[in-house]
Amino acid sequence: MSVLKKLNDPQLGRQMVKIVKEQAARVAERLGRAVRLMEVCGTHTMAISSTGLRGLLSGLMELRSGPGCPVCVTAAGDIEQMIAISRVPGVTVATFGDMVRVPGVLSSLERERARGARVQIVYSPADAVALARDNPAREVVFLGVGFETTAPLAALSINEAAQLGLSNFSVYSIHKLVPPVMRALLGAGEARVDGLILPGHVCAVTGSKAFAFIGEEYGIPAVVTGFTMVDILDALHVLLNKMQTGDSRVVNGYRWVVRDEGNLQAQGAIKDCFYPGDAIWRGFGVINNSGLFIKEHLARYDAMRKFGLDTLERVGGLDLPMPEVDSVGGAGQCASCNESPRDPMGSLSVAGGFVSDGGAVTQPVGIAGGKMEAVGNRFTVDDAAEPRGCRCGELLRGIITPPDCALFGRKCTPASPVGPCMVSSEGACAAYYRYGATTTLVPGVERLKG
Amino acid sequence: MSVVLLAHGDGGLLTRELVDGLFLKYFNNPLLQQLSDAAVFNSPGGRMAMTTDAFVVDPIFFPGGDIGKLAVCGTINDLAVSGARPRYITASFTIEEGFALADLEKVVASMAEACTEAGVDVVAGDTKVVPRGHLDKLFITTTGVGMVPEKLDWGYHRPVPGDVVLVNGSLGNHGLTILAARENLGLDGALASDCAPLNNTINLLQKHCSGIKMMRDLTRGGLATAAKEIAEGCGLDIRLREYALPIDAAVRGAAEILGLDPLYLANEGKFLVIIDPAQVTKALDILKQSSYGRDSQVIGQICAGSGNVYLQTPLGGTKILGLLAGQPLPRIC
Numbered sequence: 113m114s115v116l117k118k119l120n121d122p123q124l125g126r127q128m129v130k131i132v133k134e135q136a137a138r139v140a141e142r143l144g145r146a147v148r149l150m151e152v153c154g155t156h157t158m159a160i161s162s163t164g165l166r167g168l169l170s171g172l173m174e175l176r177s178g179p180g181c182p183v184c185v186t187a188a189g190d191i192e193q194m195i196a197i198s199r200v201p202g203v204t205v206a207t208f209g210d211m212v213r214v215p216g217v218l219s220s221l222e223r224e225r226a227r228g229a230r231v232q233i234v235y236s237p238a239d240a241v242a243l244a245r246d247n248p249a250r251e252v253v254f255l256g257v258g259f260e261t262t263a264p265l266a267a268l269s270i271n272e273a274a275q276l277g278l279s280n281f282s283v284y285s286i287h288k289l290v291p292p293v294m295r296a297l298l299g300a301g302e303a304r305v306d307g308l309i310l311p312g313h314v315c316a317v318t319g320s321k322a323f324a325f326i327g328e329e330y331g332i333p334a335v336v337t338g339f340t341m342v343d344i345l346d347a348l349h350v351l352l353n354k355m356q357t358g359d360s361r362v363v364n365g366y367r368w369v370v371r372d373e374g375n376l377q378a379q380g381a382i383k384d385c386f387y388p389g390d391a392i393w394r395g396f397g398v399i400n401n402s403g404l405f406i407k408e409h410l411a412r413y414d415a416m417r418k419f420g421l422d423t424l425e426r427v428g429g430l431d432l433p434m435p436e437v438d439s440v441g442g443a444g445q446c447a448s449c450n451e452s453p454r455d456p457m458g459s460l461s462v463a464g465g466f467v468s469d470g471g472a473v474t475q476p477v478g479i480a481g482g483k484m485e486a487v488g489n490r491f492t493v494d495d496a497a498e499p500r501g502c503r504c505g506e507l508l509r510g511i512i513t514p515p516d517c518a519l520f521g522r523k524c525t526p527a528s529p530v531g532p533c534m535v536s537s538e539g540a541c542a543a544y545y546r547y548g549a550t551t552t553l554v555p556g557v558e559r560l561k562g
Numbered sequence: 563m564s565v566v567l568l569a570h571g572d573g574g575l576l577t578r579e580l581v582d583g584l585f586l587k588y589f590n591n592p593l594l595q596q597l598s599d600a601a602v603f604n605s606p607g608g609r610m611a612m613t614t615d616a617f618v619v620d621p622i623f624f625p626g627g628d629i630g631k632l633a634v635c636g637t638i639n640d641l642a643v644s645g646a647r648p649r650y651i652t653a654s655f656t657i658e659e660g661f662a663l664a665d666l667e668k669v670v671a672s673m674a675e676a677c678t679e680a681g682v683d684v685v686a687g688d689t690k691v692v693p694r695g696h697l698d699k700l701f702i703t704t705t706g707v708g709m710v711p712e713k714l715d716w717g718y719h720r721p722v723p724g725d726v727v728l729v730n731g732s733l734g735n736h737g738l739t740i741l742a743a744r745e746n747l748g749l750d751g752a753l754a755s756d757c758a759p760l761n762n763t764i765n766l767l768q769k770h771c772s773g774i775k776m777m778r779d780l781t782r783g784g785l786a787t788a789a790k791e792i793a794e795g796c797g798l799d800i801r802l803r804e805y806a807l808p809i810d811a812a813v814r815g816a817a818e819i820l821g822l823d824p825l826y827l828a829n830e831g832k833f834l835v836i837i838d839p840a841q842v843t844k845a846l847d848i849l850k851q852s853s854y855g856r857d858s859q860v861i862g863q864i865c866a867g868s869g870n871v872y873l874q875t876p877l878g879g880t881k882i883l884g885l886l887a888g889q890p891l892p893r894i895c
Contacts, residue, residue: 122805122876129877158821164879213569226565235745235820317629341877527575547881 119340122323128345131170135352136172143306147173149351150510152294153311154181154538155339161543163341173348176303177540179293179393182502183210184532184539187392190286191216195224197253197284197419204230204247205313206240207255214536237262237283244273253415256285260317263287263404264378267385269404270413281319284415285406288391290320291316292402296393298330303510307351309344310332312366317382320364321373324528327360336407350367385410394532395505447541504531507540514544571783574886599779600622600644602710609710611646613637616703622669622858624743626736626755627830629667629702634676635759635780635830642664642761643777643833645716646708646773648680652705661699669700680759682706686801714768718795720775721836725864727800728835728842730763730849731756732810733785736800737827738817746773747820753810756831764833770846773809773838780832783886786825790836790885799867802883803878806861825873826886836864 118124131177139147153155156382166175177220178184195216197538198205205221212221212231230250234240244252249316256266256377266283285365290311297303310323326334333354337347347365355361364370382404391403406414415421502524503517514533524530526542533539569576593601615636619750622629633653653673657666668704673806678682735756742749760779768774778788785807793800811822817824831854837845842860849855869881 120876127876155821162823162881163876163877164875164881165877166879167881168877168879222567222569223565226567233745235747239745525575527569527579548885 119338120343121342125163125341125345128342128349131167131353132345132348133169133172133422135349135356136169139352139355140172146171147307147352147355148176149173149307149309149348150176150178150305152178152180152290153203153309154184154536154540155313156309156311156337156344157181157376157537157540158543159339159341159344160536161547162548163344165341165344169348174513176305176510176511176513177507178303178308178316179297179395179541180290181508181533181536181538181540182262182288183214183536184504184508185293185395186211186214186257186286186395186532187287187394188216189392191220192218192419194255194284195219196220197415198224198231198253200419202249204232204243204250204252205255206232206234206252208257209233210536210538211255211257213529213531215529215535228530237266238272241269241272241276241278241281244278245276246279251280251282251418254281256283256287258287259290259311259314260378260382261313261510263386264317264381267381270385270410272415273383274410275418277332279412282415282418283406283411285386286391287386287404288393289327289402289404292317292399293393293396294323294326294450296396296399296402297509298332300509305332305510306355308332309347309351310334310336310362312336312338312343312369315364315366315370317373317375319368319372320362321372322374325363327362331360333360333363335363336370338369340516371481373492393428393508393509443494480551502531504533504541507533514541517541566679571856572886575786577782578849578885598641598644600646600706600708602644602646607709608656609712611644611708611710612643612706613644614703614705616630616701618698618701619740620698620739621701621743622665622700624755625739625753627670627757628672629700630671630673631676632755632757632830633702634673634680634682635757636743637704638676638680638682639760639779639781639830639833641706641708643779644708644710645714645777646710646767648682648706648708648761651677651682651683651704651706652686652688653684654690654705655762656690656692656697656703658697658699659691664698669702669783676759677809678831681759702736704895706798711768716774716776718776719794720776721792721798721864723798723866724839724862724863725836726839726842727789727802727862727864728837728845728849729780729785729808729859729861730833730855731812731828731831731859732758732808732819733780734809734824735786736830738813738822738824739822740828741822741891742816747816749812753816754840756829758831760831760833760854763849763854766852767835767845767848767855770848771837771841773841774845775836775838778834780834781805782826782828782840784826784828785832785834785893786823786883787873787886790869790883792834792836793867793871794869794870796864797869799865799870800862801865801872801874802862803874806859808857808859808861825883 124535136147151160162177191214194205197203198221207221207338212233214220221231231354232243240252240254266287308326320336323334326332333351335350336348337343350363350365364372379410383451385407386404387407388401389403390398390400393396484492501513502517506512519530520541524534526534526545529535534545570580571577592605602609602611617627617629617633617636619632627762637651703706735754739755742753778792780788813824834866846858849858858885873881873883875881
């Protein structure tokens, strides 16, 4: 049997489920509650839901989702800025599919496309470069959304655009780094997880060493793993073992893909093109050095500079701390004002007079709705402009599961999403909605004739 | 201001909202209310079925077919899964100024070939040309009529708990082929559309199996959406077994890479049959010897319930399948 077949072998999977359930029962009995693990990566979230594993382990183990869906952690302000860019005459926005339907404050790229904006779904940054090459009269702006996995590809696309001598290609980089958000998450102490399933794809670039701090500083066991059911079950087995032995060193359980030191070539591509800076994350606020921004020498490919948009660094940072959690008043409530935490956003509308030689756009049209406070060329928007009742922020911090949100499956569905976690194919709400948030098992299919 | 989104045409939740909230509001009548693949009605000459469909596929030529073959097969299949023997179709062409005549001829020849295989004639048509840039190359609308055997009784009222669910072959081929061709994903060679006229296969099955309760073709929204619509229409549950679903390795691999679910991808040569368990073996024998049923499989069962579709995973877990919500989009990480 090939390795890949073995990793998807149902018989092996069922044997492993039995072992993991027995293990989880022992650990849960010792803890006096269900084991609580977090899968950081959105692809793991979807894999866990699609295999029915969540339901199988129900009552013994709770698998919470983390901030590892790049679409979900994109701040509403960044989405509004993308929408503003899409409205500029002569601009084609090239984006990965999931970003098209994510609601900003008032609109989405999907709605803008229906109103006439040129929004093109691409499957890689290289497709966006080809789009720019084939449409020299249009400015193609690639929305650079993703983690360490996709940032090297965006870097390579900038190199390719430079080699082709394109002046009509730029990247709006809101790429983000996973280790800083994990520090923010664990440092806040809200999620209270017993162990972590780390993202195999991200670790293929960063290396497993980049996450060694989780065990060293927070004493929480963590396993890097792949995405088949056997990979995930193996990670659960290892984590439960570690919980029993008290060993919290990070384990690389994905050795055929992930090296301890990571992919040095990909890391080099990131370093050549981007510098780390402060970035706003949905649900977290500003996290220091957690974003990737285009370096000065590649400014002509930086949509932020081309469109006159400021990074936090250029406006001297914003005072947008993580909300304090009132342990009595409910998760995610701001202790001081008893309101839901703000989802800070920076927003600038631009229109008309687009200058394709890299000149800044100087005609802001403003976005209606929500009180906006300007800080340089960024804005914060008050809570009134945020979707009322949306708890994506708490979900991303591992405090709640999708069914805990009153909007889930009622006002917020994939057809009419309120928050990004329902839109993204990697989002926890989409996974729960699509595959059912079943906590009890439905009796199996009876033996069929024929 | 509310506007029409692309997702309103994907056959999923938004399409349903549009049909229920707008079209049924103005066109309300008992035949349309059934929202089936084709309307079945009595006429002086016997029971008839009628259906219409617009074809706007991009690209117009793709591995396994083209817009012309699709326009004939799509309409014929809607009639066939309604129990009708397709007889005549009409074809309306809306063409962009500047479209190559040679390409138009290829499309029309392909339509003729599909008509010959299916045994139907194009008996009326229309041609409109619009200025360059006003539409994308070529749209075709076909309308079909067929005769329904007098005693045939298929529909949502027929399935009962214990009935078996069959499908006539691999799932997701058409949807993934179109996506790969449209986006130049470099998956050529491994993928081809399953576009085919199914009426001869279905009519053969209908002739020899009286235990068929209903059929559906699995176009937009794929198997999952069709199963959900049937479950809701019947007021019963459907339980499917994931390991029994026929999915080609090429489709499974490509869908996995792109983060798509083959169960929600469109097919153009696949149908689902709900049949009395006593006739399953016979039905499979007939299908496996037919042109478009060699990979037919039993995939699940009708159970008492309230309109849910459950998918039993190889691990023994269960997940719930709903309607397609939004266009299937590729993963980003």
